Amino acid sequence: MPRTPETGEDDLAGIPPPDPVFHVEQALLGAFLLEPHRLGDVTGITGASFGHYAHTALFAAIRSLPVPDPAEHAKNTQWLDAVLTTARQQARGLTPSYLHDLIQLCPQPRHAPAYARIVEAEHSRRLLRAAAQHLTQTTRDTSLPHPVPTAFAEADALAAVVDDVATRFPPRSSSLPRTVTPPAAIHGGEEAAGEERLLLAAATARPADVGRMRWLTADDFTRPFHAGLWRCLNTLIRRGTPVDPVTVLWEAQHRGLLGTEVEPEHLLGLLTEPAGSPEHWGELVLQRSVLTTAHHIGQRIEAFIDDPATTPCQLVVGSRRALADLSAIRTRWQQATSSSPAPANRPTRPTAARTTSAPRAGPPRTAAPVAHTSRCPPPAVR
Secondary structure, X not given: OOOOOOOOOOOOOOOOOOOHXXXXXXXXXXXXXXXXXXXXXXXXXXXXXXXXXHHHHHHHHHHHOOOOOHHHHHHOXXXXXXXXXXXXXXXXXXXXXXXXXHHHHOOOHHHHHHHHHHHHHHHHHHHHHHHHHHHHHHHOOOOOOOHHXXXXXXXXXXXXXXXXXXXXXXXXXXXXXXXXXXXXXXXXXXXXHHHHHHHHHHHHHOHHHHOOOOOXXXXXXXXXXXXXXXXXXHHHHHHOOOXXXXXXXXXXXXXXXXXXXXXXXHHHHHHOOOOOOHHHXXXXXXHHHHHHHXXXXXXXXXXXXXXXXXXXXXXXXXXXXXXXXHHHHHHHHHHHHOOOOOOOOOOOOOHHHHOOOOOOOOOOOOOOOOOOOOOOOOOOOO
């Protein structure tokens, strides 16, 4: 049974108060309504710059009508009536009393350029938030056929918005936002762990292929234990030491990777079941790392934006610093998916097929593949 409000109870008590910029928009519109010639003192804003729909309609109406003569405007309300009539075509809820309130709420009409600058700054914040949210949503969209190129495209779009904000609000210093950003989250679960185990087994069986995989680093792994084993493999290869499950086990012991939770038998079993190409599994590991990095970058920028204490200049500096972290892993992804000589025991692919950034061929399957399409027959398992 619905609760009946008590007499005098305020049903709107739970609605948060408007943001400070709402009052700034009111002051700016009040300046234009009181002294329409102030419109010529303002540049850089449009109807879309306003966060409130009624304010957008009012500004569009003000811009669409000829500026009245100041003396005539002071004598009658004809121009105000025309503004209201025009704005009501888009915002039917506007009333003459609200226009009167806007005029009363403007402290100083001559400060219109300063009000407009604040409105422009908050509009930039909204644009950055939308671009950052597009990036984070893209990195978690499992329906995309080529998620990494799509994520890079969203990151470029976000960088373009940052550059546009920097043009309007040039950073005066390299001061970073003081906002505490969220820690990077690990995505992938058991599927990611399984791909990493298959990569380690395949790399142990075919260490020569690892030399062509400098685009993959230990930081790309979701499990610290797997990252440690990848370091072991690369260390043995650099030393010229023979690589097999036993030598990797010995190196893992020296690195302190063995313990009560990881017994020698477990490690040997993990490394003695190779399937597929190391490069195939490596691309999947790197793809997950790219998407995780891009997702965290979007979250960091959203955190900067959501902090009202962050200035537009700090937003530019902080966003550019965050996006710079994507440059290195983007370079490694391009190296991993660019044309390269095919191994001797694997058919050569056409260059056009490699530039699509699709994963390398995986191991043979007895059932239909779940998420990835093979691009060529799997190599022979040694």
